[in-house]
Amino acid sequence: MPQGFIIFHLNLAFSSIAEEARRDVISKCYWPLLELTKQTGIPFGIELTGWTLNQIAELDIDWLACFREMLQSRKCELIGSGWSQIIGPLVPYAVNVRNQSLGVEAYRRLLGVVPNIALVNEMAYSTGMVDIYAEAGYQGIVMDRDNVRLALGLEHSPLSAMPTHALGCGDKSLPVLWSDSILFQRLQRVVHGDIPIAEYVSCVRRRIEQGERMLPVYCNDAEIFDYRPGRFAAESRLHPEGEWLRFERVLTRVQRECDLHWLSPSDALARLGVDKEKRVSRLSSVTQPIPVKKQAKYNVNRWAVTGRDDLWLNTVCHQLHRALLEIGEDSSESWRELCELWASDLRTHITESRWQQALYRVSALKSRLAVDGRMQRQSCSVRPMQGEPASIERDEEGILWTITTPALKLVLNLRRGLAIHSLAFKSHGFAAVIGTLSQGHFKSIELGVDFYSGGVLIEIPNQRVRLTDLEWVTPRVEQFGNKLSISATFSFEFGVLLKTILVDTASEHIKLRYEFVEWTRPLGTIRVGKLTLMPEAFLGDLAVECVNGGFEKEFFGLVHDVDYGRAASMLVSSSSAFGCTDGRLAISDTMGRGIQLEWHPECCAAAAMLQHVKVHESHLTRVWFSLAELDDTSRPGGRLLPFELDIKPIKKD
Structure with a gap:
């Protein structure tokens, strides 16, 4: 019997969501998600950062209580992310370690649960991140497979040829639950009404007929259903049926016509361990040193040197990181602030008001850590010394x-x-x-x-x-x-x-x-x-x-x-x-x-x-x-x- 799993990514820091719209997102997206879980009985994975979880706790404590109860009754599963959604391969080791430990601390404090699986932030992967997740205590990771297939030269090989475990820089490895960009994009389109339900069901059936037995039906955003963040001038209109209701109808039909059996992400990962021979591999190569999700336009430079001012923002975050290390700053507050300033969403379609707020926060933290004075004392320019002329x-x-x-x-x-x-x-x-x-x-x-x-x-x-x-x-x-x-x-x-x-x-x-x-x-x-x-x-x-x-x-x-x-x-x-x-x-x-x-x-x-x-x-x-x-x-x-x-x-x- 073919099996499938679904993971929803929740992110109140989403670049195009204004701060005043966050309650609206919880109402239109996060509550319907919990209701969809109850109505379908599907044990969805729900991934969110510690920061997003903390924001929900401040804005809608009832949602948090409902989510906590559903986790305890195993109606859904918490998937880890970190305190902030950061692009790990662009961030120093110490920041990645803190980001994960602060996230785990938030999950334990607010939900009484520590997740077993982490979803790689923005699916921006590097070999070194395996060691970070293992050090944080995770037992597995979720990563998009399409660009990893390109990295390993497996794009024309059957999906069964994919590695089962990601190897870190040393001998540590973690099992991988593979997501699929094409599958999640197809589901987004059918729910938005861009393609007929029958066409989508045929797509899923074709994947099963081709031998796929574990389908990552959806591993992406929750904020795009019954809500439009305003990222683009020509966004698709909301489906008149109601997109969460349409989502339920699509899943019901897929289950009926494709005989699909639903698993939680952890059960799906365990099932893969039983069904497949263990194959351990590094998941990157010179063709894809930092694989990410979706098509080629979503490469790592999206968060490195584009955006409003990514070069400067990444540079100043490196300055703040060095200052924290040099003064031996160990307070969670300062490290949380740095992780939030390194968030991926500040580097993409960030709204003007949130960008101005980020600039203010950068200035405040630089002042508190005396960063400008430190940079002058540790000038990156050459220091004259004595020697012979050339x-x-x-x-x-x-x-x-x-x-x-x-x-x-x-x-x-x-x-x-x-x-x-x-x-x-x-x-x-x-x-x-x-x-x-x-x-x-x-x-x-x-x-x-x-x-x-x-x-x-x-x-x-x-x-x-x-x-x-x-x-x-x-x-x-x-x-x-x-x-x-x-x-x-x-x-x-x-x-x-x-x-x-x-x-x-x-x-x-x-x-x-x-x-x-x-x-x-x-x-x-x-x-x-x-x-x-x-x-x-x-x-x-x-x-x-x-x-x-x-x-x-x-x-x-x-x-x-x-x-x-x-x-x-x-x-x-x-x-x-x-x-x-x-x-x-x-x-x-x-x-x-x-x-x-x-x-x-x-x-x-x-x-x-x-x-x-x-x-x-x-x-x-x-x-x-x-x-x-x-x-x-x-x-x-x-x-x-x-x-x-x-x-x-x-x-x-």
Whole structure:
């Protein structure tokens, strides 16, 4: 007999819901959900954050009491989330740990129940999050499977081939209850009246006939039935039948015509453990380092560098996190506030009034923790030290400058805005690892352009503007102790770009710095620090390692062609990024040779992006850092923060 389960996601922090509308949401969505549970007898999973639960307790204590009674009588099941709905792979380990512990504390205090299963927030998953959920005491997780199938190369394989357990960075693993974006979107459409019930029932029946025995019929929002949050100008009208009543009718018909047996999420997870052989796997790969739900436009950059001012908001949250750690702040109040400021909903379709409230809360917490003073004392800029000057040689045409120290050799192209022609370190035998691949390096016309390093690319589609720093410059050269500074200024109609390359004359280390003077963030993409690896310097396959919200590093073998900067659609400018929550990313080959990239997320929480293309026996591999991307949440305005990138060698063992 085919079986199915349903999980409703409750979120009073939903980006488009105004604060004064929360009682209305409880009345129109949350009460009908409990009534639907009673009428159908289906043991729904109900997932909500500790923050949402706390808000309900303040606004409608009767709903809370009813929910508590239904949980105790096992008429429904609590699914965990955390105190706040945050994008774990973009958030430091300590914040993720606190977010989960504060959530569990709220469930225990308000409901007298601790959930066994957690739903991955926004289905934004990373390997490191498995360890977070296991540490919080969860016995399983709910994750959307569609993009995990892409990550594992299983998109054309039967669903039965999916892993049963998610492996963390070490040896911890958790069983996975898979949700399905297509299924939940189809149910939304039939309830809204966009497709006939008969068509929907045929869809479910077809999935069963194809061999699917455990159907994740619905794992998504409750606030979209009999309520419209006002996110879009052209939202669908409410169904005249009443959407919760229509929901009940659809479920009744599916149960009757498809002979579907309903399970609670925990029972569904236990059933899968009985029916399937245990298959443990990491659920991400270089093609999908941070899988999320739904189609490609819903990638992790949606919460990293789009929205009203995501770059600044993520940066200031990193500042607050560092301040809490440095002063040893352990109060739940401060950590709750930080988790709430890191909420995903502040980074998407947030209303103007709630955005202004968020700005006020940021300012208040910064003042309480003296963040601005700490940032001045811990300046992200270089500190002058004593050392020997570097030598600079100029070629006969004045195009290339060669800077040589005992530890490195750097060649800069003045004709291309101080682009790095080559960078070589002593520990690599002075073989260039980063530089420029000139037009013609690759025989394919698809790659028949110059690939520079250290550059800037700004694109503003609605103004048909494309800006780069690839122009003649007359650099300014200064010596600060053991730091040689080479800088150039670029004037654009939107503001001035100050680009600086700092060479450490006493070690294997250079720094790139990009400052946007008098800029307002345009409605476009801004990508800086574009680095091109020199393929002949590496042996065998490459691998990337970084931390994505967990405690330990995650490793991604570059075994597939990827381009995170390729547009997912005309309105979505990119497809993926790494979390790099500690501000580090490394690329190395099978011999252990590579480069270490480091930056300060508390100064600029840029999104690290990758392109890797295999070309016969060679490859094109590039890394860059995005300060702005485009999607449906993007709004003009916001801040462009200065970005600094340290480049160091990874030495061969």
